[in-house]
Amino acid sequence: xxxxxxxxxxxxxxxxxxxxxxxxxxxxxxxxxxxxxxxxxxxxxxxxxxxxxxxxxxxxxxxxxxxxxxxxxxxxxxxxxxxxxxxxxxxxxxxxxxxxxxxxxxx
Amino acid sequence: xxxxxxxxxxxxxxxxxxxxxxxxxxxxxxxxxxxxxxxxxxxxxxxxxxxxxxxxxxxxxxxxxxxxxxxxxxxxxxxxxxxxxxxxxxxxxxxxxxxxxxxxxxxxxxxxx
Numbered sequence: 001x002x003x004x005x006x007x008x009x010x011x012x013x014x015x016x017x018x019x020x021x022x023x024x025x026x027x028x029x030x031x032x033x034x035x036x037x038x039x040x041x042x043x044x045x046x047x048x049x050x051x052x053x054x055x056x057x058x059x060x061x062x063x064x065x066x067x068x069x070x071x072x073x074x075x076x077x078x079x080x081x082x083x084x085x086x087x088x089x090x091x092x093x094x095x096x097x098x099x100x101x102x103x104x105x106x107x
Numbered sequence: 108x109x110x111x112x113x114x115x116x117x118x119x120x121x122x123x124x125x126x127x128x129x130x131x132x133x134x135x136x137x138x139x140x141x142x143x144x145x146x147x148x149x150x151x152x153x154x155x156x157x158x159x160x161x162x163x164x165x166x167x168x169x170x171x172x173x174x175x176x177x178x179x180x181x182x183x184x185x186x187x188x189x190x191x192x193x194x195x196x197x198x199x200x201x202x203x204x205x206x207x208x209x210x211x212x213x214x215x216x217x218x219x220x
Contacts, residue, residue: 004149006149031205031206032205032206032207034208034209041195042213043197043211043212043213043214044150044197044211045109045211046208046209046210049208087149087150091205091206092205093163093205094152094155094163094165094205095140095152095205095209096152097142097149097150097151097152098149099147099148099149100149
């Protein structure tokens with residue numbers, strides 16, 4: 001089983017839609033969780049950290065489920081500019097990135 | 108802008124050669140991590156430096172080595188280049204070793220022919 005697993009997509013959604021991504025991790029001792037956004041041929045950029053109680057930043061909501069070992073990212077009211085690859089990141093003694101989920105928001 | 112810089116931006120090398128990539132961390136950050144990202148994959152952890160000491164290593168052979176300097180900038184060296192080393196090499200800086208948010212530089216795109 002991979003340390004961090006994501007559905008690579010692509011997820012194609014119309015503008016204004018709500019979309020959710022999940023990411024599962026194998027190490028129950030993992031302590032830190034993040035979502036990064038990566039545009040084509042660019043570096044990853046931090047989107048948000050994920051806290052145990054869940055957290056929200058504008059249209060983005062992140063959740064952590066330790067019992068089932070997954071984190072999620074919800075994007076509400078999708079914009080064309082949200083089109084990117086979303087990378088799940090899990091940390092224990094080292095940081096592990098998922099393969100990323102590609103999102104395409106269409107007009 | 109994260110304040111993390113990398114040089115060079117692009118590089119073309121021949122199989123068997125050696126390469127050095129450089130990274131300047133964000134002001135105030137004492138930890139630098141290096142990643143290799145092949146096309147269509149997520150970044151793969153190479154190693155991390157914390158206060159000039161290697162602090163964790165991924166599944167990369169010894170021909171991948173690094174340094175961190177007193178100003179916390181860092182180098183990644185790759186010897187005996189192989190075709191499969193062609194990738195985007197990313198450097199990320201953070202305030203500490205684990206659990207801290209990482210901020211990436213723009214990367215160095217290495218092509219090995």
